[in-house]
Amino acid sequence: MRPKAIQIPKRQPKGISPLKPENGIKPKGGLGTPSLAQQPVRRPSPKSGPPPQPPKPPRSLPPIFLTGSAIAVLIFSTYGSYLYASYKKAIEDSKKLSVSNDVADRYHKTAPTFDADVDTTEWMMSLGKRRKEIVQRARGDVLEVSCGTGRNMEYYAPGEKLGAGKKGKAEFRGCRSITFVDLSGEMVEIAREKFEKKFPDFKKAVFLVQDAAKDPIPPPPPPPGETAPTFAARQQQPAKYDTIIQTMGLCSHADPVGLLTYLGQDLLEPSRGEILLLEHGRSHYSWVNKLLDDLAPAHADRHGCWWNRDIGEIVRQSGLEVVEEKRLHLGTTWMFVLRRKREGGEEGKGAEGSGVVLSRWLGWGSKD
Numbered sequence: 615m616r617p618k619a620i621q622i623p624k625r626q627p628k629g630i631s632p633l634k635p636e637n638g639i640k641p642k643g644g645l646g647t648p649s650l651a652q653q654p655v656r657r658p659s660p661k662s663g664p665p666p667q668p669p670k671p672p673r674s675l676p677p678i679f680l681t682g683s684a685i686a687v688l689i690f691s692t693y694g695s696y697l698y699a700s701y702k703k704a705i706e707d708s709k710k711l712s713v714s715n716d717v718a719d720r721y722h723k724t725a726p727t728f729d730a731d732v733d734t735t736e737w738m739m740s741l742g743k744r745r746k747e748i749v750q751r752a753r754g755d756v757l758e759v760s761c762g763t764g765r766n767m768e769y770y771a772p773g774e775k776l777g778a779g780k781k782g783k784a785e786f787r788g789c790r791s792i793t794f795v796d797l798s799g800e801m802v803e804i805a806r807e808k809f810e811k812k813f814p815d816f817k818k819a820v821f822l823v824q825d826a827a828k829d830p831i832p833p834p835p836p837p838p839g840e841t842a843p844t845f846a847a848r849q850q851q852p853a854k855y856d857t858i859i860q861t862m863g864l865c866s867h868a869d870p871v872g873l874l875t876y877l878g879q880d881l882l883e884p885s886r887g888e889i890l891l892l893e894h895g896r897s898h899y900s901w902v903n904k905l906l907d908d909l910a911p912a913h914a915d916r917h918g919c920w921w922n923r924d925i926g927e928i929v930r931q932s933g934l935e936v937v938e939e940k941r942l943h944l945g946t947t948w949m950f951v952l953r954r955k956r957e958g959g960e961e962g963k964g965a966e967g968s969g970v971v972l973s974r975w976l977g978w979g980s981k982d
């Protein structure tokens with residue numbers, strides 16, 4: 615049987631649109647749907663504007679930009695590698711150092727440049743605001759331990775005044791006396807100069823050069839007009855400080871727990887006295903702590919400060935009661951209001967009943 619011939623459709627000659635009927639012959643369409651040839655041919659209307667432009671090739675960046683970027687990447691990567699290598703080397707060097715716990719003697723040397731060295735860092739961290747918060751809370755007979763170059767000086771309100779408080783009750787404000795203590799005579803001299811310049815008329819400021827933890831700190835100066843017998847009685851039972859301030863000091867002391875315990879037990883007025891701390895130390899974050907730990911020996915050796923101390927643990931070991939606590943800057947800045955633990959756990963209420971409310975019981979940053 616011969617196979618049936620298969621009919622191969624003739625190819626459309628090039629150039630003839632399949633949509634156009636050829637030679638006037640209309641192509642047959644299917645039911646309902648018009649065939650392609652029957653569909654109206656859409657031609658661009660002459661009014662619709664110029665024909666669309668062919669797509670533009672992507673713009674290439676100017677060679678100067680590419681060269682500049684390449685140079686910048688090179689500089690950054692070189693600098694990054696340099697920093698990393700320096701950091702690694704600093705850690706290695708730091709670990710090799712054997713540094714004593716007692717590094718306080720460094721401040722004799724660094725005193726002249728201390729303010730200039732810390733100014734920028736403190737400005738970037740807004741530490742002035744924190745110092746102000748702490749110091750504005752001070753009242754009565756005030757002791758500032760590890761006073762350094764007197765970076766808190768400008769926030770003091772020397773001179774105690776009795777005025778009307780928020781609720782109409784009488785309220786003591788300001789400092790009756792201020793005693794500044796530091797181990798470094800060089801630091802104390804700078805602090806004294808600042809104080810005398812700022813408060814030339816206040817005569818109840820005392821400046822002591824001594825070890826705050828080992829040598830007994832004398833009681834606050836007697837109130838004005840106090841007679842000799844009373845003064846003698848005070849020597850028997852020394853007066854205490856209403857407020858004890860320390861800022862950035864626990865990092866430099868050889869025995870920070872011993873210092874806090876001594877301040878709380880021997881020098882702080884037991885019923886309403888407060889210890890106000892602004893300190894720096896360990897962070898909330900382990901990666902920051904690793905950095906602090908790795909570089910601590912070198913930093914302590916150079917600056918006289920152990921920056922990786924656990925301030926919370928030091929406070930806990932001192933046995934003082936935490937009235938308020940605040941942490942800032944990834945947890946490395948610690949602020950505390952402490953007082954002596956009371957028997958019976960009575961919470962601080964100021965001097966209610968006596969008609970006198972002490973402004974220090976107001977919250978952080980209160981302007982009242």
Ligand SMILES: C[S@@+](CC[C@H](N)C(=O)[O-])C[C@H]1O[C@@H](n2cnc3c(N)ncnc32)[C@H](O)[C@@H]1O
Pocket residue numbers: 718721759760761762763764765766795796797798801824825826827828860861862863866867868919
């Ligand atoms: C980091 S400085 C802080 C100074 C200042 N309080 C401030 O906020 O800028 C630490 C200070 O603690 C002092 N210091 C260290 N050990 C001390 C001690 N055992 N008795 C008294 N002062 C001490 C140092 O002399 C130094 O001035």
